[in-house]
Amino acid sequence: MLALAAGAVARPGVALAAKPRWPVPPQPARVPTIVGKFGHQRNDDYAWMRPKDWHAVLRDPATLDAPIAAAVKAENDYTDAMLAPSKPLQAALLARTHAVEAGAAAPIEVEDGDYLYYQRQPAGSQYPVFARRPVGGGAEQVLLDVGAEAAGKPFFALHWGGTFHSPDQKLFGWSQDLTGSGIFGIRVRDIATGKMVVTDIDESHGSFAFDAGGRYLFWVGRDGNGHPNSVWRRDMQSGKDVQIHAESDPAFFIELKTTASGGFVVIRMANSAQTEAWLVPASDPTAKPVLVEKRAPDLRYDVDHWNDRLVILTDVDGAIDMKIMTAPVATPGRAHWQEWVPHEAGRFIAAIHPFRDVMVREEWRDALPRLVMMGKDGTERQVAFDEPAYALSVPHGQGWGASALSFIYQSPRLAPRPYRLTLKDGASAPAKPAVANPAYDPGKYDLERIEAQTDDGVRVPITILRRKGMPKDGKAPLFLYGYGSYGATVDAAFEAGKIALVDQGWTYAIAHVRGGAERGNDWWRSVLKTGKKKSFTDFIACAEHLIAGGYAAKGRIVAHGYSAGGLLMGAVYTMRPDLWAGVIAQVPFVDPLNTMDYFESHPLGLTALPIWGDPRVPAEYAYIASYSPYDQLKPAAYPALLATGSVADERVAFYEPLKFAVRARALTTAGNPVMARIATTGGHMGASGASAALAQEALFHAFAIWAAERKWGAVPQR
Numbered sequence: 001m002l003a004l005a006a007g008a009v010a011r012p013g014v015a016l017a018a019k020p021r022w023p024v025p026p027q028p029a030r031v032p033t034i035v036g037k038f039g040h041q042r043n044d045d046y047a048w049m050r051p052k053d054w055h056a057v058l059r060d061p062a063t064l065d066a067p068i069a070a071a072v073k074a075e076n077d078y079t080d081a082m083l084a085p086s087k088p089l090q091a092a093l094l095a096r097t098h099a100v101e102a103g104a105a106a107p108i109e110v111e112d113g114d115y116l117y118y119q120r121q122p123a124g125s126q127y128p129v130f131a132r133r134p135v136g137g138g139a140e141q142v143l144l145d146v147g148a149e150a151a152g153k154p155f156f157a158l159h160w161g162g163t164f165h166s167p168d169q170k171l172f173g174w175s176q177d178l179t180g181s182g183i184f185g186i187r188v189r190d191i192a193t194g195k196m197v198v199t200d201i202d203e204s205h206g207s208f209a210f211d212a213g214g215r216y217l218f219w220v221g222r223d224g225n226g227h228p229n230s231v232w233r234r235d236m237q238s239g240k241d242v243q244i245h246a247e248s249d250p251a252f253f254i255e256l257k258t259t260a261s262g263g264f265v266v267i268r269m270a271n272s273a274q275t276e277a278w279l280v281p282a283s284d285p286t287a288k289p290v291l292v293e294k295r296a297p298d299l300r301y302d303v304d305h306w307n308d309r310l311v312i313l314t315d316v317d318g319a320i321d322m323k324i325m326t327a328p329v330a331t332p333g334r335a336h337w338q339e340w341v342p343h344e345a346g347r348f349i350a351a352i353h354p355f356r357d358v359m360v361r362e363e364w365r366d367a368l369p370r371l372v373m374m375g376k377d378g379t380e381r382q383v384a385f386d387e388p389a390y391a392l393s394v395p396h397g398q399g400w401g402a403s404a405l406s407f408i409y410q411s412p413r414l415a416p417r418p419y420r421l422t423l424k425d426g427a428s429a430p431a432k433p434a435v436a437n438p439a440y441d442p443g444k445y446d447l448e449r450i451e452a453q454t455d456d457g458v459r460v461p462i463t464i465l466r467r468k469g470m471p472k473d474g475k476a477p478l479f480l481y482g483y484g485s486y487g488a489t490v491d492a493a494f495e496a497g498k499i500a501l502v503d504q505g506w507t508y509a510i511a512h513v514r515g516g517a518e519r520g521n522d523w524w525r526s527v528l529k530t531g532k533k534k535s536f537t538d539f540i541a542c543a544e545h546l547i548a549g550g551y552a553a554k555g556r557i558v559a560h561g562y563s564a565g566g567l568l569m570g571a572v573y574t575m576r577p578d579l580w581a582g583v584i585a586q587v588p589f590v591d592p593l594n595t596m597d598y599f600e601s602h603p604l605g606l607t608a609l610p611i612w613g614d615p616r617v618p619a620e621y622a623y624i625a626s627y628s629p630y631d632q633l634k635p636a637a638y639p640a641l642l643a644t645g646s647v648a649d650e651r652v653a654f655y656e657p658l659k660f661a662v663r664a665r666a667l668t669t670a671g672n673p674v675m676a677r678i679a680t681t682g683g684h685m686g687a688s689g690a691s692a693a694l695a696q697e698a699l700f701h702a703f704a705i706w707a708a709e710r711k712w713g714a715v716p717q718r
Helices: 002-010 054-059 066-101 146-150 496-502 521-525 533-548 564-575 592-597 605-612 618-627 655-667 690-708
Strands: 110-112 115-120 129-134 141-145 171-177 184-190 196-210 216-222 228-235 241-246 253-258 264-270 275-281 290-293 301-306 309-314 323-328 338-341 348-354 358-365 368-375 380-383 391-393 404-411 414-422 428-430 445-453 459-467 478-482 507-511 557-562 580-586 640-646 674-679
Touching: 066 496, 066 655, 066 674, 066 690, 110 404, 129 146, 141 146, 141 171, 171 196, 184 216, 196 228, 216 253, 228 253, 264 301, 275 301, 290 301, 301 348, 309 348, 323 348, 368 391, 445 533, 459 496, 459 533, 478 533, 478 564, 496 507, 496 690, 507 533, 533 557, 533 564, 533 618, 557 564, 557 690, 564 580, 564 655, 580 690, 592 605, 592 618, 640 655, 640 690, 655 674
Parallel strands: 196 253, 478 507, 478 557, 557 580, 580 640, 640 674
Antiparallel strands: 110 115, 115 129, 129 141, 171 184, 184 196, 196 216, 216 228, 228 241, 253 264, 264 275, 275 290, 301 309, 309 323, 323 338, 348 358, 358 368, 368 380, 391 404, 404 414, 414 428, 445 459, 459 507
16 A cells, blocks of 8 residues: 555646535534424434533533534534634724724713713623712712622623612612523612622522612512513512512513613513503502503503603504604503694604603604704604714613713714713713724715615615715625514614724615614514515515625624524525625524524513414414525525524524535535534623624634635635
């Protein structure tokens, strides 16, 4: 054998095969399996990638079945190898992101009583510090040092609802997730002494509220499948819990809040189609909850308290874009609702913020947000903003007697800046002078808002960020983001990482597709159940409109979507693979048929039926099947793919992106890399800590650049 090998080397005219530049990707076993429930059956070669006990894995990712863990490791190793050459580019993007971000995160201060509450990011820390200081000046009091709480833990995240202080301002509470699985522990601390008051609520759904006197804590429990199923009242002096509500329908989320006046604790059950709210007097926390209005089909409402009356934001009687009603506290039911701010088509009222003498409402017109200040006498004053596309955010915890509404104003080229809307005269101005950043000049960037027309005549807004003076000649690569679900608007917000990408010569755009609420409630209700494909065709229409306008070229676009926006990515990946250089499907909901087969035990399953459809209904099952990205994969020349997930993600199971990437790779006829990266720590939002999110974004952008420039060339697929 040695002689033969030597002869082969010496023989003239015969060259040895060069070492392949790229590794051969993993080839997971194909195990044809018949799956399906509710009278439907189909074959799934990779059904074995779903753990036998997924809920056990959510609680402890280390219990993941060995064959699945091996498949995850193989995919991660392959993805790391394929992305390794882009590490210098990732580092450069990240460095530019940090430079742009410097000084951009000015803290917003929220006035409540004698204090200003805020959070700040300590230099060098991955986590914020929550603090307060007296309105009249004085020393800072640290309420929660998240970095100290997270120290030594592989994962730490606060609940998306935020932190809260008690109405008497003596207690500070938060909900913490230590695995990423959405199982929250509630913690309460005495501010003056630093002593922990609540340390043993470890199996909650996360939402909580305090009574007026700071003795009772209301919190939401969960069942073994992760559904919110109960409301409890904890006596923080005795440690005793009393159940005050048992939710029999797991299709409903449960939210707890305190009205702006501090007068009531609100227990609100809601899904996308119905709402039911109950009130507990905050000054009489052991009183029996009082029903506002019983849940009913197509009745959605939220309730607050102002001027000795209840204020109700609702879509009742066909008010698709919402109207504001009032009702007596003693008789809160629908029969007693009186119209205050009438419905106006095209004006979507998103939220209300009552103060002692004034109410401020958030609303959307022409796919842009605005603030309107309302007096008790019915007078109104609007707050104007200059950018062609921008974002507003109003933090919770604004004091009933505050002198101003605090909010943040930003745009894709303007860093977030705290503003104050003075409630006495309606004047709006920055809360503090702007801090100059020598590394970043917003004047060097152009921001546009244009519209794409769909085949059914709808005009879809597109927000565009580019370097000033760039020609519209189709040569610049395009990074196109979309979401389109749950009525969640995609804000035209500032992202330092996107500036770093645009500095590389890219155009960044947001396709505000149907499924969000940028144009009101009908903008997202029209895509429920058997209308979902509108989100996908809207995104494609936006891409084609940008190509026609010279903003991009076919095959030079990288699309990105997150979670339900990952469903959008999977759909456009299978529907129009020719449009994209690459697709980033971040924790994507790409296997809806298999997930909906288990809707009864999925943490979001029953709440999702009004969104995606009921698989028990043949027509709705057939519609899901007609777009399900995993099931729609077929032999085709697919673009580069980066699909991400997390083993502990309770919202989108990790095996969805894993299976999708594996199947796409087995079927693609092109030589573009198809990759999956499945995190073994972290959850739906990714790894914890500020740097992890920025590093992931730099990786996404490096992938985009490599995909658009075809830096991989042709890679082996099998």
